[in-house]
Amino acid sequence: MAMINSGEILxxxxxIDQQHLDIRTVTMGISLLDCADADVQRCxxxxxxxxxxxxxxxxxxxxxxxxxxxxxxxxxxxSVTPIALVGAACRSDSYVPLARAMDxxxxxxxxxxxxxxxxxxxxxxxxxxxxxxxxxxEALAETELVCASVNVGSTKSGINMDAVAEMGRVIRQTxxxxxxxxxxxxxxxxxxxxxxEDNPFMAxxxxxxxxxxxxxxxxxxxxxxxxxxxxxxxGQPLDAVAETVKKTAFHxxxxxxxxxxxxxxxxxxxxxxxxxxxxxxxxxxxxxxxxLERMGLSTCGxxxxxxxxxxxNDAVKKxxxxxxxxxxxxxxxxxxxxxxxxxxxxxxxxxLRLDKLEAMTCVCSVGLDMIAIPGDTPASTISAxxxxxxAIGMVNAKTTAVRLIPAPGMQVGDTVxxxxxxxxxxxxxVHAESAEAFIARGGRIPAPMQSLKN
Amino acid sequence: xxAIVTVIGKDAVGIIAGVCGLLAGQQVNILDISQTVMQEYFxxxxxxxxxxxxxxFGELADELRAWGESRGLSVRIQHxxxxxxxxxx
Numbered sequence: 001m002a003m004i005n006s007g008e009i010l011x012x013x014x015x016i017d018q019q020h021l022d023i024r025t026v027t028m029g030i031s032l033l034d035c036a037d038a039d040v041q042r043c044x045x046x047x048x049x050x051x052x053x054x055x056x057x058x059x060x061x062x063x064x065x066x067x068x069x070x071x072x073x074x075x076x077x078x079s080v081t082p083i084a085l086v087g088a089a090c091r092s093d094s095y096v097p098l099a100r101a102m103d104x105x106x107x108x109x110x111x112x113x114x115x116x117x118x119x120x121x122x123x124x125x126x127x128x129x130x131x132x133x134x135x136x137x138e139a140l141a142e143t144e145l146v147c148a149s150v151n152v153g154s155t156k157s158g159i160n161m162d163a164v165a166e167m168g169r170v171i172r173q174t175x176x177x178x179x180x181x182x183x184x185x186x187x188x189x190x191x192x193x194x195x196x197e198d199n200p201f202m203a204x205x206x207x208x209x210x211x212x213x214x215x216x217x218x219x220x221x222x223x224x225x226x227x228x229x230x231x232x233x234x235g236q237p238l239d240a241v242a243e244t245v246k247k248t249a250f251h252x253x254x255x256x257x258x259x260x261x262x263x264x265x266x267x268x269x270x271x272x273x274x275x276x277x278x279x280x281x282x283x284x285x286x287x288x289x290x291x292l293e294r295m296g297l298s299t300c301g302x303x304x305x306x307x308x309x310x311x312x313n314d315a316v317k318k319x320x321x322x323x324x325x326x327x328x329x330x331x332x333x334x335x336x337x338x339x340x341x342x343x344x345x346x347x348x349x350x351x352l353r354l355d356k357l358e359a360m361t362c363v364c365s366v367g368l369d370m371i372a373i374p375g376d377t378p379a380s381t382i383s384a385x386x387x388x389x390x391a392i393g394m395v396n397a398k399t400t401a402v403r404l405i406p407a408p409g410m411q412v413g414d415t416v417x418x419x420x421x422x423x424x425x426x427x428x429x430v431h432a433e434s435a436e437a438f439i440a441r442g443g444r445i446p447a448p449m450q451s452l453k454n
Numbered sequence: 455x456x457a458i459v460t461v462i463g464k465d466a467v468g469i470i471a472g473v474c475g476l477l478a479g480q481q482v483n484i485l486d487i488s489q490t491v492m493q494e495y496f497x498x499x500x501x502x503x504x505x506x507x508x509x510x511f512g513e514l515a516d517e518l519r520a521w522g523e524s525r526g527l528s529v530r531i532q533h534x535x536x537x538x539x540x541x542x543x
Contacts, residue, residue: 004458004534004537004538004541004542006488006490006497006499008537008540008541009458009460009499009537010460010462010497010499011541012536012537012540012541013460013462013530017528063512064511064512067511067512067515068457068511068512068532068533069532069533069535069536070515070530070531070532070533070536071532071536251540251541254539254540255536255539255540257539258535258536258539262535
């Protein structure tokens with residue numbers, strides 16, 4: 001082998017074979033701005049046509065790349081313009097028909113999720129934004145593949161607390177309408193602060209208005225590879241650990257860059273970004289929590305967890321950023337509880353709690369993610385959790401998100417099974433003390449100072 | 455296109471002959487081979503050229519995999535780009 005030596009070839013194969021290295025998602029962003037129509041049914045037809053026309057070769061092309069490079073591309077997905085913008089011209093009090101069109105288009109393209117049933121209301125809501133938000137519970141209950149998101153805050157504009165209050169109720173309604181499936185609808189609904197326009201990951205993906213007509217965005221994965229790389233680092237100082245994570249992240253991201261370039265070239269769609277993320281799966285050996293424990297914590301969620309995660313998150317970015325010509329999306333280690341075998345175990349033990357998860361989101365991507373809470377949690381408490389998380393994002397100028405599942409009829413100690421990549425969620429306790437009066441105030445939390453940063 | 459074929463598994467008589475025969479049958483040219491046996495564990499890496507291959511790449515990969523599985527071997531073919539991307543700047 002003139003170029004590549006045998007050791008390197010076998011290392012790559014071990015990463016794929018034994019350490020769960022994969023490309024988590026190839027997501028095509030599609031602008032639907034030209035689908036606006038006064039008639040909601042006509043708008044839905046245009047949406048269906050545009051998506052199926054734009055993405056008809058996406059799955060086949062991704063599968064070809066998968067086969068040629070010999071690396072799994074786990075998900076092929078589509079993100080679209082926030083539907084509140086597309087639907088604004090419709091004379092209709094519901095955008096559920098638009099969600100159905102997205103769902104049909106996604107199924108016909110063969111993708112496993114489509115994101116963008118979204119509204120951006122960080123400073124205030126238009127009539128269309130309110131129509132979209134009201135449509136979310138029914139839209140998520142009636143469709144399989146559609147994901148919804150609402151951006152309720154930003155560093156520049158503060159937090160829209162009316163929207164925060166409303167989202168608490170919307171999450172409860174969505175859970176109620178999908179109660180037969182453990183509140184599954186809520187697994188497809190994200191509430192953001194500082195949402196990004198080029199995120200390839202679900203459920204929060206949408207194709208922002210600053211994006212081109214179409215774009216290919218790729219999310220990489222690889223907690224298993226990082227975990228494995230730290231096997232030989234026992235007792236070494238943390239700067240050595242950080243160096244190893246960086247090198248590993250570089251390797252992982254290079255593959256993401258290659259896949260993104262190839263998909264972009266073959267589809268004739270501009271390459272957008274590679275999202276430098278450590279995205280866990282429920283599979284044993286593919287957990288972010290286990291990486292933190294390998295650094296020396298006895299259980300993820302104990303003291304030291306935030307520091308270990310800060311190191312991991314930063315090293316992943318430092319290693320990944322040189323490996324790709326264009327980095328974006330959410331870029332950081334994810335901590336979705338139900339999708340991470342080690343997080344599930346730590347939550348079951350009662351060591352990993354909501355308060356610690358909240359602290360962890362200060363130093364990583366993205367937020368309180370895929371967490372089941374008791375089904376009788378009041379809407380105002382859910383809103384208060386969203387407000388806390390949005391405040392962290394707003395003040396720290398980072399993206400934060402909340403994806404909570406108030407599992408109908410379930411209590412702490414119960415477990416919700418979502419199956420597949422969405423995993424298993426042990427129902428976690430929330431504080432019983434009420435935030436009702438705080439949330440009922442509504443209004444806005446003003447944008448924070450950007451100097452005097454203590 | 456240049457691709458890397460890897461064969462990993464327990465050593466046995468005729469592995470190289472079998473893989474080479476299969477590749478030759480599909481007009482795949484072998485450019486380089488390296489092979490070792492460590493503790494009865496057989497590892498062969500080939501650099502091949504598939505430009506004249508009669509099968510689509512995916513089907514060639516399936517055929518190699520199936521041939522390997524019938525003998526308890528892991529046999530795969532991957533575009534060399536993935537290794538270049540991962541290990542070379």
